[in-house]
Amino acid sequence: MGLWARMLCSLLFLLQVLAEPAENSxxxxxxxxxxxxxxxxxxxxxxxxxxxxxxxxxxxxxxxxxxxxxxxxxxxxxxxxxxxxxxxxxxxxxxxxxxxxxxxxxxxxxxxxxxxxxxxxxxxxxxxxxxxxxxxxxxxxxxxxxxxxxxxxxxxxxxxxxxxxxxxxxxxxxxxxxxxxxxxxSGSHHIEAMVQLMIHFRWNWIVVLVSNDEYGRDNSQLLNQRLLSGGDICIAFQEVLPTPAPNQIMTPTEQAQLEAILRKLQQTTARVVIVFSPELALRNFFLTVLRWNLTNTVWIASESWSIDPVLHNLTELRHTGTFLGITIQRVPMPGFSEFRVRGTRDSPPPSSGTSQQTTxxxxxxxCLNITASFNNILxxxxxxxxxxxxxxxxxxxxxxxxxxxxxxxxxxxxxxxxxxxxxxxxxxxxxxxxxxxxFDEQGDVPVRLDIIQWRWDLSQNPFQSFASYHPMQRELKHIGNVSWHTPDNTIPVSMCSKNCRPGQMKRPVGLHPCCFECLDCMPGTFLNQSADEFDCQPCPSASWSHKNAISCFKRHLAFLEWQEVPTIIVVILAVLGFLSTLTILVIFWRHYQTPMVRSAGGPMCFLMLTPLLLVFGMVPVYVGPPTVFTCICRQAFFTLCFTICISCIAVRSFQIVYIFKMARRLPRAYGFWVRYHGPYVFVALMTAIKAAIIAGNMLTTTINPIGRTDPEDPNILILSCHPNYRNGLLFNTSMDLLLSMVGFSFAYMGKELPTNYNEAKFITLSMTFSFTSSISLCTFMSVHDGVLVTIMDLLVTVLNFLAISLGYFGPKCYMILFCPERNTPAYFNSMIQGYTMRKD
Structure with a gap:
């Protein structure tokens, strides 16, 4: 078939189509x-x-x-x-x-x-x-x-x-x-768009009105489930709208239900009302709203009536508040507006065999006339x-x-x-x-949703879009300006309680988490809004905060530092003690065979001098931030050394008294004491008991250093070894005091011994000082707290050891160095003979 033939056939076919009458329905x-x-x-x-x-x-x-x-x-x-x-x-x-x-x-x-x-x-x-x-x-x-x-x-x-x-x-x-x-x-996306809209405008106190049908019940259930999962928005109350008759005439019961709902709307502080209902069930409701003159309300329409032209035709609704709605995206369809009001011409029934009587x-x-009257708004x-x-x-x-x-x-x-x-x-x-x-796997087309506002300005779109919701991303986008029906076009407030100021926690009032009162966070606590808005969290131990804080700052750490004056004084005393003890050790080593050294204890003197030397050298463990090692040294090393020294003094006093006053009466006991090295066994036993006390104290308390708040200044964190330090000090001091009392008693018993063996006044001096200083330290610790306690503890420790070093060994060194004529066997024998003659 040629080109002209095809064109002729096409023309005949077109004329035949145009000649046929249009469908009549x-x-x-x-x-x-x-x-x-x-x-x-x-x-x-x-x-x-x-x-x-x-x-x-x-x-x-x-x-x-x-x-x-x-x-x-x-x-x-x-x-x-x-x-x-x-x-x-x-x-x-x-x-x-x-x-x-x-x-x-x-x-x-x-x-x-x-x-x-x-x-x-x-x-x-x-x-x-x-x-x-x-x-x-x-x-x-x-x-x-x-x-x-x-x-x-x-x-x-x-x-x-x-x-x-x-x-x-x-x-x-x-x-x-x-x-x-x-x-x-799906409906869940419509609900999510509503929720995100309310979150954006900070509306957390809403009213929900639903129709008495499946539509109202299903959507209200979806909304309640969403709000329960989020917890950001609360429903002040929810009511079921009465369903009018087909003729839209309300019964007295239905009228009373509407008036009860409007009365609650007037009384509530919630200004946002979400309405899930078919549009025909809302005409009587909004007419009642107009009669009650309800204003300053934000009405959020579900998709069933969000772009209904009939309700929009009630122009007086503009005075009741702001109308927002969720609807499908706007897509212009060229030619549809003209087609919508195009009528049909009568023609025979369709050739498919269908007639109006079959259905x-x-x-x-x-339909056509009414739609034409709304064509402009559509x-x-x-x-x-x-x-x-x-x-x-x-x-x-x-x-x-x-x-x-x-x-x-x-x-x-x-x-x-x-x-x-x-x-x-x-x-x-x-x-x-x-x-x-x-279509996705649920059979839905993920098209965009628009958030629209009702406008009664004839020159503009009656349903103007100001935001969009994208189901794929599940978020609100392109949020524009809204013309609010409020003074100065301000965003309406619909909150059960106003937002708390920074650093204030919320305390629920009633059943709704959105209703609360604001309480200030106390010093030492802060409010982490991202974690919990209903509880102020305590600051970490090394941090602090002021009232109404939203974060903590690091506190000033208080500990004994090198540049402080008390530290310098104590260190000078420790250096003096170290040098004097080292000098005493050298003197005793060089004059080891002399009667003066042997009368002071002989080898046991070195057992006392060595811990004294180590103690003075370990004074730096008190300076600087405490660690596990320094805490062990403070709690164990110093007190063990002190116990060794006190034990040696006590056993030496006992031994001198025993030799001069009881050896002749109990020669077998004296022989047994000497044969089995009684002095060293006694010192070892006392040291073991003291070690057991220290170990028990450490097991019952923590060894790790901790921080304690300065009671006078919470911004300062005092670093110390453990909170039960006072109890440990009392336990440790009690045994040392007991040994001091033993040594003092034997020294007092030997006050009539020869001068070279009479150490009562020296032992009395050192023991009295040790007793007095320990009692003073315990008393000071019960009154004061902080770095002063560490300074006093260190000072008492150094002075106690200085008292032993200078009070016990000092006079003997003086005699060795400056009175050599008294450090001879002949002089010691004459002194013993004189004592014996007096006793006889």
Whole structure:
């Protein structure tokens, strides 16, 4: 066929199409493959009241839903647009069968009609794999309750169903509803968008009003679950709105319920009200709100009424507060505004054999006229939910394109089984008016949600978007300015309690965590808001804080330092003691065989001098921050050395008295004492007992250094060895005092001994000083705390050892160095003989 012949045939075909009359109904369109459409053109919000009579309800007797007819027109627009563009389904004509479901009242009969064959029969079969119903797919319904009812039927046949507005999370269960998909995000995303909106504006005290149906109950449950998981927002109260009759006339009981709700709204401090309800159930409510003159309220609309033009037409609502809502993204659809108000011409019934008598609720006399009266606001509001219908039809068309193996010129017309078409719908992924359309694993299209504000300024969009919520990222974006119905356009405050100042913790008041009083955090504590806003946490041991602090600062560590004057004085004394002891040790070593050294104890003198020398050399362990090693030295080394010295003095005093006064009376005991080295055994025994006391004290208390707060200045942290240091000192001192008393007693008993052996006054001096200093230290520690205790402890320790070194060994060194004539055996013998003669 030549080019001119093809052009002639095309022209004849076009003239034939133009000559045919248009369809006579908005509800029918003949085609090769039919789509079923379920829309709510009218609504009986009282529910399924028709079940008490055996007939299909007459939807046109109920109130009309302008948005329902608008959505229906979107389906017609999409089908006609696909048919006009041969690239998607070339040579294939899509048709539709649309039924008004009256919101809830007329669900089952249309589904049975869609599932039946062309002869209106629905056979009972064992296997429906090759069953061909009246339609290849169903678009709708609009609400979740009706969608669940329809999906229970269609899923048995795996007949694809794409809803454009039902958001219930129950529909995400693909085991229960394997054939149900939707072109809107689920209800959990709508709830999350609401919650993030409230968090952004710091609203944590809200009121929830719900309709007495599945829609209200499901969404309020989702909201409560979300708030329980987050804990940032509290519900002041939740009430169920009375459902009006189809004629919108309220009974006295319903009027009383509304007034009780309005009374609570007036009394509560919550200024944000979330309303989950179909739009037809809200007209009486908002008329009552206007009568009560309720103002300064933020109304947050769920998707069911967020862009309802009828409620928006109540212009006096602008005085009640600010209206915000959650809805589908705005997508302009070129040509739809003109198509929406385009009428149809009468024509014969469609060639598909369908007639108005075969179904019901496929007429709406007032739909076109009423929609035309709202056309301006519908146009200005942008195409939102209608795009969900539009994209649902295109999703089926793309699936048919794949299933029929279409190319640029034609498609293979063949029998389409529902389950095969369903498989192809799950795979679709295409771009439509700049948006990517595909179904996730729950069967949802993750399109953007818009946060809109109602505006009554005729020159602007009546439903103006100021933020968006992205289901994939689960976050609010592009938050713009809102025109608040408040003085100076300030953001309304809806909080049970005002925010606490920094450094103040919250103490709950009542049952709601959002209601609290603010208490100051005390010094030494701070408030970590990211961890716990209801409790002030104590600062770590090395840190401190002032009142109302949100963090701690490091305290000044107090310990004995080298540059301090008391430290310098004590170190000078220690150096003096070290040098004097070293001198005494050298003198005694060089005069070891002299009577003076032997009368002082002989080898036992070196047992006393060696610990004294080590003690003076270990004084630096008291200076600087304490460690485990220095604490052990303070608690063990010094007191052991002191015990060794006191034991040696005590046993030496005993030995001198025993020799001069009791040796002759108890010669065997003296021989036994000498033979078994009694002095050294006594010193070892006393040292072992002291070591056991020290070990027991260390086991019952910690050895690690700790910090204690200075009672006079909390900014200072005193570093010490352990908190029971006083108790340990008392235990250690008690044994030393006992040995001192023993040594003093024997020294006193020997006051009549020869001068060279009479050490009573020297021992008395050192022991009295040791006793007095220990008592003074314990008394000082019971009164004072801090670095002074460490200084006093070190000073007493050094002075005690100086008293032993200079008080006991000093006079003997003097005699050795300056009175050598008295350090001879002859002189000692004469002194002993003189003592013996006096005794005789």
């Amino acid at each position: 908005n509800f029918h369109l003949a085609g090769d493959y039919l789509l079923g459409g379920l829309f709510s053109l009218h609504a009986n919000v009282k529910g399924t009241v028709h079940l008490n009579i055996l007939q299909v309800p007459k939807c046109k007797e109920y109130d009309m839903k302008v948005l329902g007819y608008n959505l229906m027109q979107a389906m017609r627009f999409a089908v006609e647009e696909i048919n006009a563009h041969s690239s998607l389904l070339p040579g294939v004509l899509l048709g539709y069968e649309i039924v008004d479901i009256c919101y809830l009242s007329n669900n089952v009969q249309p589904v049975l009609y869609f599932l039946a064959q062309k002869d209106y029969s629905l056979p009972i079969l064992k296997d429906y794999s090759h069953y061909v119903p009246h339609v290849v797919a169903v678009i709708g319904p609009d609400n979740s309750e009706s969608t669940i009812t329809v999906a229970n039927f269609l899923s048995l046949f795996l007949l694809p169903q794409i809803t454009y507005s039902a958001i219930s999370d129950q529909l995400r269960d693909k085991q229960r509803f394997p054939a149900m998909l939707r072109t809107v995000p 019901c609720n496929q007429e709406c006399d007032a 146009t200005l509001s942008g195409e939102r939910v209608v795009y969900s219908v539009y994209s649902a039809v295109y999703a089926v068309a793309h699936a048919l394109h794949s299933l029929l193996g279409c190319n640029q010129t034609n498609c293979a017309k063949k029998v389409v089984y529902p389950w095969r078409l369903l498989q192809e719908i799950w795979k679709v992924n295409f771009t439509l008016l700049g948006n990517q359309i595909f």
